[in-house]
Every structure is written in C-alpha cells, then in structure tokens.
Amino acid sequence: MQRGNGRLTPKYLLRERPVKWDPSYDLTTGTITVHVTRKAVKNFNLRVRSDGTAVMSIPWQTNRQKAQAFLDRHHYWLKRSIAQVLEKQPEAPDDGFVPLWGRLVELPCDLAVDELYHREVAQALPALIKTYEEATGQHATAWRLRDLTSRWGSCTPSTGHISINIRLAAYPPTCLEYVVAHELTHFIEPSHNSRFHLHLALVFPEEKKARSLLKRNPREVADAGASPVDRIPLIV
Ligand SMILES: [Zn+2]
Numbered sequence: 001m002q003r004g005n006g007r008l009t010p011k012y013l014l015r016e017r018p019v020k021w022d023p024s025y026d027l028t029t030g031t032i033t034v035h036v037t038r039k040a041v042k043n044f045n046l047r048v049r050s051d052g053t054a055v056m057s058i059p060w061q062t063n064r065q066k067a068q069a070f071l072d073r074h075h076y077w078l079k080r081s082i083a084q085v086l087e088k089q090p091e092a093p094d095d096g097f098v099p100l101w102g103r104l105v106e107l108p109c110d111l112a113v114d115e116l117y118h119r120e121v122a123q124a125l126p127a128l129i130k131t132y133e134e135a136t137g138q139h140a141t142a143w144r145l146r147d148l149t150s151r152w153g154s155c156t157p158s159t160g161h162i163s164i165n166i167r168l169a170a171y172p173p174t175c176l177e178y179v180v181a182h183e184l185t186h187f188i189e190p191s192h193n194s195r196f197h198l199h200l201a202l203v204f205p206e207e208k209k210a211r212s213l214l215k216r217n218p219r220e221v222a223d224a225g226a227s228p229v230d231r232i233p234l235i236v
Contacts, residue, residue, distance in 0.1 A: 102172030178210035
C-alpha cells in the first residue's frame with residue numbers, strides 16, 4: 001500500500017494501465033448475432049449483408065453497453081431486414097447443383113444462382129418474345145428481368161412494359177413460355193377473366209400444366225423429372 005492524498009491506495013491503482021479495447025467482437029440481440037467492429041466513425045452503422053449476416057461499426061470511444069443498447073433498440077428492424085434479404089436469395093445449392101430449366105445442373109463456383117438465372121432468361125427471352133408477339137399480335141415496349149419474390153411476371157399496359165422473374169429459369173422451359181404469353185395477353189385483356197383465358201388458350205394451350213409446375217419447388221420438379229445421370233455439368 002502507498003499513501004496518496006492522505007489515503008491508502010492499493011498499489012495496482014497507481015500504475016497506469018493501458019485501456020483494453022477489443023477491436024471487434026460479437027454482440028447478440030434476441031437470437032441474432034451481430035459482428036461489431038470499432039472504427040474511426042462518428043455514428044453507429046448497422047447493416048445486413050447480402051448473405052443475411054449482420055455487422056455493425058461503432059466509434060472507438062463507445063463501450064459495449066451502448067452498442068448493446070443500440071442493437072436492442074433496432075432489434076425489430078434487424079430481424080425484418082434479415083428476413084427480407086434471405087427471402088430474396090435464390091435457393092441455396094446444398095450439393096453444388098441447382099435447378100435450371102427443369103434439370104439439375106452443377107453451379108460454376110464463380111457464378112451466383114441469380115446471375116446464372118438472369119443470364120439464362122436473357123438468352124431464352126428474345127426467341128420467345130418474337131414467337132408470342134407474333135401469336136398475340138401484341139408488342140411490349142420494354143422487357144425487364146427482375147428477381148421478384150411474389151410474382152412470376154407483371155405488365156403495365158399503359159407503358160407497355162413487362163417484367164419477368166429470373167427464377168423462372170429454375171423451372172422447365174414451358175413455364176417461362178407461359179409467363180411471356182400470359183403477360184402479352186394482358187395487353188388484350190388486363191384482368192384474369194374468361195376473355196383473358198380464352199385469348200391465352202389460343203396462343204398457349206398448356207396453361208394448367210405450367211401453372212401447376214410453378215406451384216411446386218423447382219428442385220423437386222427437377223429431381224422428379226431426372227435420374228442422377230441427368231445431372232449435367234454446366235458449360236459456361
Ligand atoms: Zn396476369
């Protein structure tokens with residue numbers, strides 16, 4: 001013990017101790033683990049990465065309690081954001097194979113599933129547009145490829161735009177064909193009434209078959225229609 005200012009002070013308190021900062025650590029809010037990194041930033045920055053993991057950068061001066069309190073305040077936002085990101089992700093290839101046009105193909109390691117689907121739909125679309133524009137007598141002014149979560153396609157008759165979901169590439173080709181025919185038919189009849197189905201049946205008679213395929217999981221469709229030897233490596 002040493003004497004300082006008339007009081008007895010433990011010796012270890014007199015030595016200047018370096019403050020130990022963890023440059024990075026994990027914090028948990030609810031069931032979500034967030035990787036926290038100290039940086040030369042002024043504010044807390046919380047974000048969800050495209051793989052659904054969460055990261056946060058915090059100022060150097062902030063302590064864990066403040067970081068934890070911030071996370072807890074943003075718990076619901078975080079939960080919702082992670083759910084949104086994961087929902088948008090194409091089906092994860094658990095065995096390196098992904099459904100493509102109704103078959104299972106090996107995903108090249110340098111390609112993401114959505115890139116593959118985008119490329120495939122982009123390649124298949126021009127021929128289908130030609131066929132079904134001629135068949136329906138309708139013309140779209142723009143075709144957009146989208147990674148939609150809830151719809152296979154959409155059209156805006158006022159602008160003549162049609163959007164196509166790239167995930168159609170996971171299903172047998174007839175499904176993309178059906179959606180192209182379906183959306184173009186909307187230029188004749190905007191609602192799904194009997195007139196619409198009559199016009200659609202004239203150019204695409206297999207609507208029921210395509211629709212029932214689209215209700216199923218594409219991996220199951222591909223598995224059911226193919227033996228293991230049908231699993232083909234994809235040539236890029
Ligand atoms: Zn429709």
